[in-house]
Amino acid sequence: MKIYKDIVQIREALLDGSFFNPEKLVADSVEDVIAAGAILAALPEIGEGVTEEGLILLQKALRLDPNNPKVYMKLGEYEKRADARVYYWNRLASSKYERAIKTHLAESGQDVWEDEDARAYLKTKAEYAKDLLKEDYADAAILEYRKILELDPKDHLNLKVFYGILLLEFEEEEAFEELLQMYKGQEVEAGFLFNHALYLFKKEKGRSPKANSLLLKADGLNPLITIYLMNAKLSLSWEDMQANGIPALDEEAQSYVSTARYLWKETKGTQRWLHNLHRRIVTGK
Known part of the structure; x- marks a missing residue:
């Protein structure tokens, strides 16, 4: 498996699809998720400069857990572009996984979110949305919450109340009306x-x-x-x-x-x- 020594090369490989096995959407095991988290914790802060060792570790974390937003946010930090911290996750990881889930739901008709392990993905997206809010990316955070509820209309994570508060705060009337329609006639x-x-x-x-x-x-x-x-x-x-x-x-x-x-x-x-x-x-x- 190719190891890149330049942050731009990593970005280009991610964008053209050559970095990952295209069939791999999530970590293979809980152990891989934990290992990726440990690597992230060990990565040097951006203020210390981007080292070759740091880039190698980052690539290892990405391959272990390709759907972890914190890995992509670190990639954005390394590229020294604030918007990259939002861009990488939405463009590279989240959207691909969402398409797969929507296809699965359409084909099987099963509520995959009844499974606790599957809900871990929703929790990851929710944590990412919180991170976006903390960094003043309100528009991107609203989009993430909307995607979660579209994927999981039964709202297993109980997010619709907080999402509604967020829409009221930023006066997103159209989105709030959509939220009301989504749960019209249901017990809330x-x-x-x-x-x-x-x-x-x-x-x-x-x-x-x-x-x-x-x-x-x-x-x-x-x-x-x-x-x-x-x-x-x-x-x-x-x-x-x-x-x-x-x-x-x-x-x-x-x-x-x-x-x-x-x-x-x-x-x-x-x-x-x-x-x-x-x-x-x-x-x-």
């Missing part, structure tokens, strides 16, 4: 309904019968979310909860409130809306 989490209610509130510049109905339904699924959304200054610490006589948040409420509360707080009129809803529920008026 409280957070999904809170997102939908907030979306309508912002879109219609205030309360609407549909938004009110969604908010009531969402509160019925998890009233703790309502309580913490309408107390925008209340911290999520156990001490503050106890001091204010508020029950501790469950895992669902903690996850949603910690991620989405700033969106509700920044949307004018939502505090009054939430307080009116809560009073109506408590007093019946």
Whole structure:
């Protein structure tokens, strides 16, 4: 197997398809995944310069685990191109694997994501999307989350609520409408309904019968979310909860409130809306 000694040669071999066996989409074993991770951990930082040894190790990691985004991001670092960290993964690894999965789903009709080992791929994509967000590649991150849900409409990783929050933050209305259509008529989490209610509130510049109905339904699924959304200054610490006589948040409420509360707080009129809803529920008026 050819070993390249120049980063440009590696890129060209990847792009023309000669670097990998085209049939190999993922690591052959868990041991290979672990070995690739160990190699990555041992690679020198980019500030120390790209050494021949580093390039050889990088190629070994790529061949062990060709669908690991962290390997491709390291390749982008070595090429000293910020956009390469996004480009390599989408162009070379992810898209090829997605095509294979879509073909498999179309031919077999099986839900491959029921298998925990198969879901590891989705988790890899989700971790990559988080990395993209941290590095301010929001558009690329949104695309990754969309791809995950397209591949796995049953949402085994429970990503659709966070994805909805992301779309609301960046005002991706068309994508949010697509998300609503994807889960229309299905049972969804409280957070999904809170997102939908907030979306309508912002879109219609205030309360609407549909938004009110969604908010009531969402509160019925998890009233703790309502309580913490309408107390925008209340911290999520156990001490503050106890001091204010508020029950501790469950895992669902903690996850949603910690991620989405700033969106509700920044949307004018939502505090009054939430307080009116809560009073109506408590007093019946």
